[in-house]
Amino acid sequence: MKLLRQVGIIVGICLLGELLQRLLKLPIPGNVLGMVILLSCLCSGLITLEMIAEVSGFLLDHLAFFFIPAGVGIIACMGLLRGKWLAVLGVCFITTVLIMVVTGHTIQWMQRGRKR
Amino acid sequence: MKDFLITPLFGIVLSIVAFEVGIFINKKTGLAVCNAFLISILLIIGFLTVFQISQQSFNIGGDIISFFLGPATVILAVPIYKQLTLLKANLLPVLVGITAGCVTAITSIIGFSKLFKLQAVLCASLVPKSVTTPIGIEVSKEIGGIPAITVAAIIITGIVGAVFAPIVCRIFHIKDKVAVGIAIGASSHAIGTTKALELGETEGAMSGLTIGIAGLITVLLAPILIKWLL
Numbered sequence: 001m002k003l004l005r006q007v008g009i010i011v012g013i014c015l016l017g018e019l020l021q022r023l024l025k026l027p028i029p030g031n032v033l034g035m036v037i038l039l040s041c042l043c044s045g046l047i048t049l050e051m052i053a054e055v056s057g058f059l060l061d062h063l064a065f066f067f068i069p070a071g072v073g074i075i076a077c078m079g080l081l082r083g084k085w086l087a088v089l090g091v092c093f094i095t096t097v098l099i100m101v102v103t104g105h106t107i108q109w110m111q112r113g114r115k116r
Numbered sequence: 117m118k119d120f121l122i123t124p125l126f127g128i129v130l131s132i133v134a135f136e137v138g139i140f141i142n143k144k145t146g147l148a149v150c151n152a153f154l155i156s157i158l159l160i161i162g163f164l165t166v167f168q169i170s171q172q173s174f175n176i177g178g179d180i181i182s183f184f185l186g187p188a189t190v191i192l193a194v195p196i197y198k199q200l201t202l203l204k205a206n207l208l209p210v211l212v213g214i215t216a217g218c219v220t221a222i223t224s225i226i227g228f229s230k231l232f233k234l235q236a237v238l239c240a241s242l243v244p245k246s247v248t249t250p251i252g253i254e255v256s257k258e259i260g261g262i263p264a265i266t267v268a269a270i271i272i273t274g275i276v277g278a279v280f281a282p283i284v285c286r287i288f289h290i291k292d293k294v295a296v297g298i299a300i301g302a303s304s305h306a307i308g309t310t311k312a313l314e315l316g317e318t319e320g321a322m323s324g325l326t327i328g329i330a331g332l333i334t335v336l337l338a339p340i341l342i343k344w345l346l
Contacts, residue, residue: 010187010190010191011187013190014186014187014190017186017190018186027258027335027336027339028335028336029251029254029255029257029258029335030186031185031186031189031190031250031251031254032189032251032254032331032332032335034186034189034190035189035190035191035192035193035328035331035332036193036332037190038190038191038193038194039193039196039197042193042194042197043197043200049194049197049198052191052194056191056194059184059187059188059191060191060194060195063188063249063306064135064152064153064249064306065131065132065135065181066181066182066184066185066188066250067153067185067249067250067267068131068134068135068153068156068157068160068178068181069127069131069174069175069178069179069181069182070182070185070249070253070263070264070267071153071157071264071267071268071271072157072160072161072164072171072174072178072264073171073263073264073267074157074161074264074265074267074268075161075164075165075171075264076171076264077262077264077265080235080237080238080262080265081238081265084234084238087232087233087234088234088238088242088265088269088272089272090228090232091225091228091229091232091234091242092242092245092269092272092273092276093276094224094228095220095221095224095225095228095245095246095273096246096273096276096277096280096303096304097276097280097284097303098220098224099217099220099221099224099246099299099302099303100277100281100284100285100288100290100299100300100302100303100304101284101288101290101299102216102217102220103213103214103216103217103220103295103298103299103302103303104213104285104288104290104292104295104296104298104299105288105290105295106209106212106213106216106217107209107210107212107213107292107294107295107298107299108290108291108292108295110208110209110212110213111209111292111294111295
């Protein structure tokens with residue numbers, strides 16, 4: 001019963017997120033709204049970590065597994081990607097380094113300001 | 117003979133077996149490049165190709181696994197909540213830093229995609245590549261990308277981040293523990309976070325905290341920025 005209730009809480013929040021997205025026609029996906037709803041519930045104490053401990057642990061520990069079918073979908077995109085692999089890898093590499101450097105230095109610059 | 121393929125069991129069992137093998141190889145080699153997720157996807161693609169099984173057959177089970185993407189996104193609130201005191205103590209640098217990272221991500225990906233002459237659909241698929249997979253998939257759909265390409269780019273990005281983070285931080289003098297953690301989380305999501313955890317407790321915690329927040333900021337900014345720039 002305990003696990004079923006935990007699943008119920010999490011799936012219920014998912015549903016609430018989807019519902020809000022459709023009702024208010026928000027540009028934010030329902031599952032991301034669900035994340036915000038859960039965070040608000042945790043912060044306000046409406047839901048405690050213990051109430052969802054096992055199921056959230058299970059999902060977080062195996063997170064990558066749930067992305068597998070989405071990743072396998074790349075088979076259908078092989079035509080579109082033909083001859084583009086190197087460019088895609090290049091964009092991924094360059095921008096990842098760039099994001100890391102900009103983010104890191106923005107924070108270091110702000111931390112220096114705070115310490116002064 | 118191929119009747120068993122039309123039950124969802126086939127896709128689910130193949131995914132679990134492939135993932136187990138991926139985790140096994142990853143643990144044996146200990147290399148970031150041997151990412152369990154990457155290996156399992158390659159194994160499944162190889163299996164489907166060799167036995168000439170259609171992606172549709174795989175997806176009968178695959179769709180059931182994909183159902184969990186919703187709950188898996190919602191649950192990302194838990195790591196943010198667990199680091200709430202750390203977040204509150206560094207609220208301004210965290211928010212400004214992650215926003216700077218997300219804006220850099222979106223603008224530089226569009227810029228370099230144009231430079232390398234990638235079609236608009238590929239560019240849109242790459243834009244959410246630095247956020248966590250379930251959010252990246254949603255952003256990709258929202259801005260006209262192809263989620264499968266986004267997932268592949270997210271994994272490549274994560275591996276690049278995990279492998280190169282220590283070198284990049286050393287060369288570019290990123291030394292502050294909070295800065296290192298957020299820089300890794302904002303550029304290479306959960307896969308990068310595994311490396312951040314190796315670097316130190318603060319780095320790991322900050323990186324983990326960044327995943328959900330960077331996703332949220334990208335969700336808000338990507339549709340607006342892409343309208344201006346693409």
